[in-house]
Amino acid sequence: xxxxxxxxxxxxxxxxxxxxxxxxxxxxxxxxxxxxxxxxxxxxxxxxxxxxxxxxxxxxxxxxxxxxxxxxxxxxxxxxxxxxxxxxxxxxxxxxxxxxxxxxxxxxxxxxxxxxxxxxxxxxxxxxxxxxxxxxxxxxxxxxxxxxxxxxxxxxxxxxxxxxxxxxxxxxxxxxxxxxxxxxxxxxxxxxxxxxxxxxxxxxxxxxxxxxxxxxxxxxxxxxxxxxxxxxxxxxxxxxxxxxxxxxxxxxxxxxxxxxxxxxxxxxxxxxxxxxxxxxxx
Amino acid sequence: xxxxxxxxxxxxxxxxxxxxxxxxxxxxxxxxxxxxxxxxxxxxxxxxxxxxxxxxxxxxxxxxxxxxxxxxxxxxxxxxxxxxxxxxxxxxxxxxxxxxxxxxxxxxxxxxxxxxxxxxxxxxxx
Numbered sequence: 447x448x449x450x451x452x453x454x455x456x457x458x459x460x461x462x463x464x465x466x467x468x469x470x471x472x473x474x475x476x477x478x479x480x481x482x483x484x485x486x487x488x489x490x491x492x493x494x495x496x497x498x499x500x501x502x503x504x505x506x507x508x509x510x511x512x513x514x515x516x517x518x519x520x521x522x523x524x525x526x527x528x529x530x531x532x533x534x535x536x537x538x539x540x541x542x543x544x545x546x547x548x549x550x551x552x553x554x555x556x557x558x559x560x561x562x563x564x565x566x567x568x569x570x571x572x573x574x575x576x577x578x579x580x581x582x583x584x585x586x587x588x589x590x591x592x593x594x595x596x597x598x599x600x601x602x603x604x605x606x607x608x609x610x611x612x613x614x615x616x617x618x619x620x621x622x623x624x625x626x627x628x629x630x631x632x633x634x635x636x637x638x639x640x641x642x643x644x645x646x647x648x649x650x651x652x653x654x655x656x657x658x659x660x661x662x663x664x665x666x667x668x669x670x671x672x673x674x675x676x677x678x679x680x681x682x683x684x685x686x687x688x689x690x691x692x693x694x695x696x697x698x699x700x701x702x703x704x705x706x707x708x709x710x711x712x713x714x715x716x717x718x719x720x721x722x723x724x725x726x727x728x
Numbered sequence: 729x730x731x732x733x734x735x736x737x738x739x740x741x742x743x744x745x746x747x748x749x750x751x752x753x754x755x756x757x758x759x760x761x762x763x764x765x766x767x768x769x770x771x772x773x774x775x776x777x778x779x780x781x782x783x784x785x786x787x788x789x790x791x792x793x794x795x796x797x798x799x800x801x802x803x804x805x806x807x808x809x810x811x812x813x814x815x816x817x818x819x820x821x822x823x824x825x826x827x828x829x830x831x832x833x834x835x836x837x838x839x840x841x842x843x844x845x846x847x848x849x850x851x852x853x854x
Contacts, residue, residue, distance in 0.1 A: 621812045653732045655820060688732045
């Protein structure tokens with residue numbers, strides 16, 4: 447909006463937005479809105495303009511407006527994108543077509559029901575699994591990890607669960623039980639973490655009938671990922687780990703040990719003591 | 729881990745098919761190429777030559793291995809396609825059992841033909 451106030455060039459772009467209201471019982475329809483667009487305006491800015499000035503009933507999901515929260519994933523001009531990271535000018539057209547993410551049920555307008563992805567994500571146990579449960583529950587120190595160790599998984603830790611990869615996956619489009627790129631890439635994210643010892647627990651889930659072997663390696667998930675996670679690569683690495691496991695070629699790494707207590711360090715003056723732990727004290 | 733084992737067998741069967749089909753192509757066409765320079769044997773597709781090869785135990789084994797590899801590779805691929813129709817777990821089991829059943833029956837019939845050609849027909853290895 448600031449650009450328009452400062453006199454930057456403004457053009458009118460047509461937003462063709464798919465609308466759906468379950469209470470209507472009329473199915474989805476496409477509604478056109480004429481939106482004034484200035485340089486730097488994103489598709490999310492355009493949708494906000496529609497809601498504030500043209501049609502207050504339009505629904506979508508958004509939060510951070512800076513590509514961090516993953517809320518505004520939607521189908522924009524033929525592919526899943528984050529509305530807050532997609533500038534209207536970069537689309538290079540006077541018509542912006544906006545639909546909810548495919549492969550998910552639609553709650554209303556541009557709001558998909560991501561529940562299936564969250565359930566699948568939960569199913570691969572996306573957290574550190576170790577045998578030292580007491581340490582996990584009541585941590586006394588950090589687990590050691592070198593920068594090189596972190597490089598093995600950090601790319602996959604950038605996932606913001608926007609669902610763009612799931613919306614682009616052609617396998618998921620025909621098989622709703624397929625786990626999909628988001629949960630599978632997160633399974634690899636934790637399997638590749640040297641602090642984790644949960645490969646055995648995740649193995650049955652990712653190698654099941656609906657697991658990695660359904661992937662056709664179309665690669666669309668990696669094409670559309672707004673954070674560069676490359677889920678297709680993660681899935682191939684999960685496949686490799688599974689094959690190596692069956693062929694008994696996989697070396698079971700020893701999970702990272704606890705870091706030794708810091709020696710010779712003193713708290714700086716004026717820095718207060720940490721509060722007592724709240725977990726596990728009942 | 730069953731799916732992982734199936735997938736590994738699928739890939740292994742593909743490699744076997746690649747090697748044995750390469751051998752098949754060489755047998756079918758190398759003779760023609762050799763004949764161009766005047767040193768080739770008779771046509772590999774003449775009945776007498778086909779029957780003669782079938783009587784050799786090495787060819788019998790090769791035919792049986794190729795049959796097993798092709799059946800597994802093809803039927804596993806068919807099963808994969810069918811499972812992507814989002815079947816119920818019960819239907820998935822039925823597809824798997826049917827593929828195994830069809831595969832075993834076809835393998836037995838084909839293997840019997842190879843064994844019969846090698847050992848039971850006149851002039852066979854026995």
